[in-house]
Amino acid sequence: MNMNQPLVIETRNLTKKYKKTLAVDQLNLRVPQGALYGFIGRNGAGKTTTLRMLAGLLEPTSGQVWVAGERVEQHPRQIHRLIGYMPDFFGVYDDMRVWEYLDFYARCHKVATARRRTLIDELLELVNLADKRDANVQALSRGMQQRLCLAHTLIHEPQLLLLDEPASGLDPRARIEMRELLKELAAMGKTIIVSSHILPELAEMCTHIGIVERGKLVASGSTAEIRQQLQATRLLRVRLLTDPPHALEFVRTAPGLGEATVVAVTPHSTTLEMEFNGDDHAAAKILADWITHGAPIAEFSEGGNALEDLFLQLTATENA
């Protein structure tokens, strides 16, 4: 993480206790300006609790939150002018049209009357709901409501977006659209914190990642840093059209590989995995070598998902 960038969000020993459950435990979160921060954790890991505390909607049991240099607990209303917050579960009012929905929040943020109308149209355009302007908000599909809610977070042009599982409950196509939207917003220079329990969804687009488990931040940093941590534990996966002994025979020859383990066996093929600490060039060379040696390779890939493995690894450690 580039420490020279100003921090938009900083928490110190942020803790939230619900009766006996410790939802968030001594969390020290640092989000630099302009980051697209992926906040990842399993369901119930404390993501929503953390985001609500960041948004000034929940009082921490102990610890402090600074947003843009201000204590959230002390100036909740100023903070609300700076951030756009989208909860994971939210509802819409009865008897309300799409434009009225945005009009309501625009009024709440005291958007000037003249500006309100054009702003609403712009935002509806941005989230692809321009044709639903006069529809009843309750009649919208889940994905549309999700996008409408995202639009409402932008109504006062906040510099910081707190999006709690914005893609949950969306179909794959809508997820991709949502991802594109987030990238677009990030490109506009906004700092975005987006939470999810699905890591790959975020790993690709986020500049920073924080992994939370049982209320504790178990890993955090820029995506590159986290990837680097993974270099040592990269896995290569090979499927050979032969039986296990022969397969092991083939792969043993290559340099820079650890002990191979058999992961799957079918009547005609064997799948092996082995630790590998070289770069992509080294991997290509190994493959070329094997092919010249006549190995019947049906598949050659990086084993598993690196980030997901890390995720599992980290959370497993915590569970142990």
Place this chain on the structure above:
Amino acid sequence: MKIALSSPSLNPVLVKELRGRMRGPRAYLFLTGVLVLLGLVSFGLFQLVTPRYGTFNQPNVAAGAMIGQFVFVGLVFLTIVMVCVIAPSLTATAISGEHQRKTFDLLMATPLAPFTILTGKLGAALSYVALILLAALPMMSLAYVFGGVTLSDLVRAFLVMGGFALTYAVIGLFFSALFRRTGIAVGASFVLVAFCLFGTLFVYLVLSVMRGEQPPNWVLALNPFSVLSSALVDGVVTDPNNVFGSSSVTPLLWGLAGGRFDNSQTQQLALWYYALGIYGWLTVFLFALTTQLIKPVQRFRFRPLTWVLLVLLFVGPIVAALFLYTAFGFGGVRAAWRWATTSQQNIVLNSKFTDAWEQNWRVDQVIQKASAPSGSPLAQPISTTDKDGKHALHVWNSDADTAQAFAISQPLQFGLPDGGTVRVRVTMRLGQHRAPACGKQGDTCPLMVKLQYTDASGARREWSQGFYASGEAKAKLGLPPRCQTCPSCKTCPGSKPHIRVTEAKWYTFESQDLFQNNSQQTMPKSLDQLVLKVAGTQYEAQIAEASVIVHEGRPLFEDNKKNRRIDWSLSSLTPWWIWSFINGGRDDIKGGRMWIRQGGIREVVPLLVEPLPPIPQPTAALPPPSAQ
């Protein structure tokens, strides 16, 4: 893109709520239903009551008035029930609905203040209630056509209904924020409203059976029917004994308002004054509490102890107000307010004669005997002197054969509606005089200070105090120690002995509160005139100051009205042994008063006014008299 954070626009919550509420046929269908119900009920009431009072065919003004009142009261009662049910049910869903729809976080993430959110919700609910009330108005003016109902009745009824709508709406809002679940919030509001509507009546009935007499009317202070009745009946019925004669519904209203039927002339505060205080305070208190309740990041945590403290905080002022009212009445509280907000002032103009004394003081020659015929010029004119650094009025008579008396007076015309303390300060120097003490009748003191006033019963009274320098006022000399003949002193309850001052020395008399021991009836309502009576043969009197120092009003806990059955003042409620302890074992003096314990009720006995020691000569010279 730049957003202008300006434009003081409408409350966004109000706009949203109104848009949602009035959309679709629901609101109009409901309103129609209300109107149909009101129409049917008023028709039913009309049908019910007409056979008793006659029909339109035989026009009868009195009958028309009774029908009008009956229909009006019926409609108003129905409307107030609707208002009391609809208002809280509209607001009980306001905050809990946001929680249940999961829109609360979205709302709280906006920079709207809790106050704005609540006023928006409240405004939307109340405007709907106002719509219902407005819709009911024509129906009630139908009753107005029959007569028997005045515009003032209509206005009062609507004020009371509007007040209840506000209070119950705030109660609904409070429960909504407290329970966060619509069902519980609505249920709790309805239970409370049902208690106010019927529970209080039940309590009143149970109490009256148990006590065998009518309970005090404030038991009904929370009941909307009673408050409405009291508002309608207040001022209409001035004579409780004649209540049955006036109309068919008046006894009902009178009874509901907790009015007395037992011929006792007990003056009771009309119920709606209580209701105004209690509900007004409840509304403000709950609204403030609700703004705290909906804050996501709260200033204080709501623990069980917090609730206990809040209840105390709420009940405390009500108890205090009731205590103040019971103990002192409105007059007492008003007097205490006046006491606290005013300070002592001298109401005598030119009291030190520094300006030309003729401007403010009038002289009447009362007696002139012997050598000079009546009506002739003053034997000795009154002048001013400067003596021992004091500027003084100088009156003397060097003629041993001529008796003369002057009344030097100043009209005061100072009203004391709330009572007050009145002290007199006179600085004098009396020379030798021929008649010993104050003469045989005791009325020819060289100087006699009189304060004439009108008391609460309208009688003119006078306080007086005589001063002399020569001679002894001893019984063996046959001289009265106090005035025997002046009419004033016969009416003065505690006629004061004359005060002997040292001859040819300056002396300042400063009285205590002149009326501290007066009953309510004899307390002055206005101070009329201050008179300095100078009289005798061969005398000399110099007066450097004549002041009347008034502090308007009455402090709450110095209250010592004798005619009160129980003295509620803190000092009198304090057990005597505490005073005894404080005063070192003596049943002693507190603030110039002696407290004597007599069979549980303490009488307040004044200390005699003792002359104060002469004050030393002032160091600074008084300003010279203005040249006139």
